[in-house]
Amino acid sequence: xxxxxxxxxxxxxxxxxxxxxxxxxxxxxxxxxxxxxxxxxxxxxxxxxxxxxxxxxxxxxxxxxxxxxxxxxxxxxxxxxxxxxxxxxxxxxxxxxxxxxxxxxxxxxxxxxxxxxxxxxxxxxxxxxxxxxxxxxxxxxxxxxxxxxxxxxxxxxxxxxxxxxxxxxxxxxxxxxxxxxxxxxxxxxxxxxxxxxxxxxxxxxxxxxxxxxxxxxxxxxxxxxxxxxxxxxxxxxxxxxxxxxxxxxxxxxxxxxxxxxxxxxxxxxxxxxxxxxxxxxxxxxxxxxxxxxxxxxxxxxxxxxxxxxxxxxxxxxxxxxxxxxxxxxxxxxxxxxxxxxxxxxxxxxxxxxxxxxxxxxxxxxxxxxxxxxxxxxxxxxxxxxxxxxxxxxxxxxxxxxxxxxxxxxxxxxxxxxxxxxxxxxxxxxxxxxxxxxxxxxxxxxxxxxxxxxxxxxxxxxxxxxxxxxxxxxxxxxxxxxxxxxxxxxxxxxxxxxxxxxxxxxxxxxxxxxxxxxxxxxxxxxxxxx
Ligand code: AHR
Numbered sequence: 453x454x455x456x457x458x459x460x461x462x463x464x465x466x467x468x469x470x471x472x473x474x475x476x477x478x479x480x481x482x483x484x485x486x487x488x489x490x491x492x493x494x495x496x497x498x499x500x501x502x503x504x505x506x507x508x509x510x511x512x513x514x515x516x517x518x519x520x521x522x523x524x525x526x527x528x529x530x531x532x533x534x535x536x537x538x539x540x541x542x543x544x545x546x547x548x549x550x551x552x553x554x555x556x557x558x559x560x561x562x563x564x565x566x567x568x569x570x571x572x573x574x575x576x577x578x579x580x581x582x583x584x585x586x587x588x589x590x591x592x593x594x595x596x597x598x599x600x601x602x603x604x605x606x607x608x609x610x611x612x613x614x615x616x617x618x619x620x621x622x623x624x625x626x627x628x629x630x631x632x633x634x635x636x637x638x639x640x641x642x643x644x645x646x647x648x649x650x651x652x653x654x655x656x657x658x659x660x661x662x663x664x665x666x667x668x669x670x671x672x673x674x675x676x677x678x679x680x681x682x683x684x685x686x687x688x689x690x691x692x693x694x695x696x697x698x699x700x701x702x703x704x705x706x707x708x709x710x711x712x713x714x715x716x717x718x719x720x721x722x723x724x725x726x727x728x729x730x731x732x733x734x735x736x737x738x739x740x741x742x743x744x745x746x747x748x749x750x751x752x753x754x755x756x757x758x759x760x761x762x763x764x765x766x767x768x769x770x771x772x773x774x775x776x777x778x779x780x781x782x783x784x785x786x787x788x789x790x791x792x793x794x795x796x797x798x799x800x801x802x803x804x805x806x807x808x809x810x811x812x813x814x815x816x817x818x819x820x821x822x823x824x825x826x827x828x829x830x831x832x833x834x835x836x837x838x839x840x841x842x843x844x845x846x847x848x849x850x851x852x853x854x855x856x857x858x859x860x861x862x863x864x865x866x867x868x869x870x871x872x873x874x875x876x877x878x879x880x881x882x883x884x885x886x887x888x889x890x891x892x893x894x895x896x897x898x899x900x901x902x903x904x905x906x907x908x909x910x911x912x913x914x915x916x917x918x919x920x921x922x923x924x925x926x927x928x929x930x931x932x933x934x935x936x937x938x939x940x941x942x943x944x945x946x947x948x949x950x951x952x953x954x955x956x957x958x959x960x961x962x963x964x965x966x967x968x969x970x971x972x973x974x975x976x977x978x979x980x981x
Contacts, residue, residue, distance in 0.1 A: 489914040489969065492877035496894050496980075498902060499923025500872050505895055506780075507553040507866035508609070508829040509820045510859060513785060515560035516594075517586045517838050518800030524836030524845050525602065526594040533848050538593075539602055542850045543836060543843055547606055550842065550859050553866060554656065556611040556784055556831045557599050561585035561666035563658075564617030568627045571595020572646050585666065587799035596631060600652045609655050611784075611831070616660030616682055616699075617668040625685040628657065634690035651690050656829075658697040658784070659683055662726065664708060667699065672711035675699060679712070683719045695721035697782055701766065702726040709766050713773040721778070722828065725766060726785040729756040729812055741790040741803040742940050746911060749808055749939050749973075750882040752788070753909050756812045757887055759786070760819050767826040780828025783820065787833045787840030787855075788812055801838045806940045807951055807973060809840055810854035814891070814907040814975040817862050821893035821905075824870050832859075844945075851948040854941075857934050861953060861977040864903040868895035871902065877917075880910040890915055890970075902926060902980040911939050911973040919959075919966040926980035929966065931956035935974035 514520055527533045527540045534541045558566050562585045570579050571592045578592035603610045612631070614624045626639055632651045633640040640651070659682045660667045663675045670678070679698045686696050698716060700723035701708040712723060731739030731752040739748055766781060790803045813832070820827045832855070836843045842856040870893075877890035892906040902924060908915045933956040941951050956976050958969040970976050 487913045489916040490878050490889060490910065492875065492890050492915055492917045493920070494890070494892060494906070494917050495874040495920045495922060496902065496904060497872040497874065497922050498896065501896060502870040502872060503825055505821050505824045505865050505868050505870050506828045509817070509824065509827060510550070510863060510866050511554040511556065511611070511829055511831040512552055512835045512842070513556040513560070513831040513833050514835045515838065516558050516562045516566070516583060516590055517560060517834070518797070518802055519837040519845070520834055521594045522591070524843070526598065528593060536605065537601060538598060539605065543845065544605060546843055546850070546852060546856070547835070550856070551863050551866060552606045552608040554609040554611050554829060554831070555603055555606065555835075556613060559585070559613055559661055560785075561661060563613035563661045564615050564667040566615055567619065567623065568596055568630070572597065587797070597646060597648055600631065610652065611656035611658070612654055613658040613661055614682070616663060616678060621682045621685045624659070624682055625687065628654065628686055628694065629689055632689045632692035651692065653692050655693065655695055656697060656722070657686055657694045658699070658724065659686070660699050662702070663699040664702070664705065672708045673715070676712055676715040679716050680719050697722035697724060700724040700781070704762060704765070706765060706769060709769045713770055713779070717773045717779055722780040722782040723770070724782045724784045725762070727759045727762055727783065728785070728787065728789045728833070730789055731755070738789055738791050741793065742806055742942060744808070744940060746882060746939070749911055750880070750885055750887065752808060753811065753815065754885060754887050756815055759816060763819065763823045763827060767823065770826065777826055781826045783827060783830040785833045786816060786830060789839055803839060804942050805841060805844070805853035805855050806942045807854050807936045808939055810858045810934055810951070810975055811907055811909065811973060813840070813855045813858040814862070814905060817858070817865070818891050818893035818905055818907065821865055821870060821895065846945050849945050851943045851945055853943060854934065854951045857951070857953050858975055861932055861934065861975065862905055864897060864977065864979065865893070865895045865905070868897045868903065871896050877915070890917070900981070904978045904980065906968070906970060906976045906978070908970045908972060908974045913972055915970040917968040917970060919968055921980065924980070929959065929978055929980050931976055931978040933971065933974055933976045935971045939973060
């Protein structure tokens with residue numbers, strides 16, 4: 453598998469649910485847990501609003517990998533599975549509910565082997581190419597037109613990842629012209645002959661992927677020079693404005709960040725960061741998606757929280773060269789990565805998704821919100837049937853994962869104003885290991901509503917949280933909660949709704965202080981108006 457073949461040190465990678473309840477009302481408390489709840493204090497500083505949470509933090513990633521593009525999204529116009537111009541309707545409808553802001557394509561490692569001319573023109577005449585990164589043969593039925601039409605159907609911005617590893621600057625330059633030029637150039641005419649009169653907008657374009665690894669195993673100095681060269685030929689045509697993204701580090705590869713920022717910051721609008729969460733931290737034996745106990749639960753959450761420090765340290769390096777924060781840190785690959793289930797194709801990266809993944813998603817999104825002065829985009833890996841997916845499919849069947857529900861609950865933060873929080877919570881300890889038991893972020897939307905997302909990491913104890921709001925006096929609170937009896941609860945094709953959000957009503961207000969009772973291992977999103 454590609455991941456294992458890398459020479460870059462792998463060890464470095466180490467009810468209609470909104471029941472409205474007046475704040476003055478006493479809500480019912482029905483908790484099955486017997487362990488004593490822990491107490492915490494959460495203050496929402498509505499009196500200290502910060503900057504905007506870029507909606508692209510809620511972005512997605514779709515690579516030609518496993519059953520993501522073919523079967524997960526694209527079934528073709530002649531498929532018995534109901535579809536719109538080849539894209540399956542069930543998946544499309546579910547994704548629309550997430551308000552997908554931006555979609556990255558075609559990879560990943562695949563991007564550095566992809567030649568865009570293979571994927572245009574009559575589908576029957578497109579070449580079939582081996583997918584050298586992930587196995588199998590790509591029919592190229594899904595190419596530039598299909599991707600950009602999908603973005604239009606979703607209302608998402610297009611983020612195209614260019615091929616630096618095995619492509620030329622000319623190929624990259626011509627791809628952008630083909631997609632975005634309204635002139636009478638030969639390439640713009642070719643696009644018209646292929647069925648698209650008007651040019652598309654392509655606001656984001658990346659120059660290569662993981663160039664320290666599968667994208668060419670380069671040294672940062674070499675990549676910085678290559679980036680500057682290729683980026684020079686990424687032009688704005690016909691009113692399209694491309695923001696150019698450079699390959700950034702993975703995990704704590706801070707030297708890469710230092711070199712890129714010192715040598716190419718002027719030529720970029722974004723620098724990527726890749727951070728995957730493995731329960732064990734060992735790429736050789738990552739851990740199971742579903743067969744785990746509290747030790748693996750705790751370790752997974754501890755590892756995912758590690759991204760907070762990784763972002764902070766990368767941001768500090770970026771601040772040295774870009775104190776105005778003009779260059780965005782784009783976390784364009786993040787999420788859980790487990791061992792494939794027995795009998796599953798290793799290269800397809802299909803994995804189940806449990807309540808643990810929902811908690812991981814809630815933690816990461818809170819962290820991105822809280823770092824939104826520098827983090828301007830994040831793309832969970834990946835959209836359908838691959839890694840920490842929103843949706844799993846099986847022939848004509850589809851299910852929404854627990855992670856999907858977190859994205860749907862958290863969409864209220866998209867484009868909202870970050871509101872700082874102060875949180876005093878105990879640690880959730882297991883043996884010698886310890887993580888904060890609660891994690892949260894807050895925002896205010898254009899209508900003035902406050903949204904608060906809180907994760908209780910402790911699988912055994914409910915949290916009794918005193919909530920204070922400085923600078924606002926909301927009259928009512930509504931909310932939703934995602935939890936389950938078991939840490940490894942999943943949605944299956946037989947029971948697709950086993951894990952889904954419910955109305956959150958377990959709170960009371962007395963003397964101006966609201967007390968929230970958050971169930972163990974839960975993600976809660978509140979709206980205060
Ligand atoms: O998301 C799967 C792979 O992980 C991507 O192709 C690559 O960029 C990363 O290593």
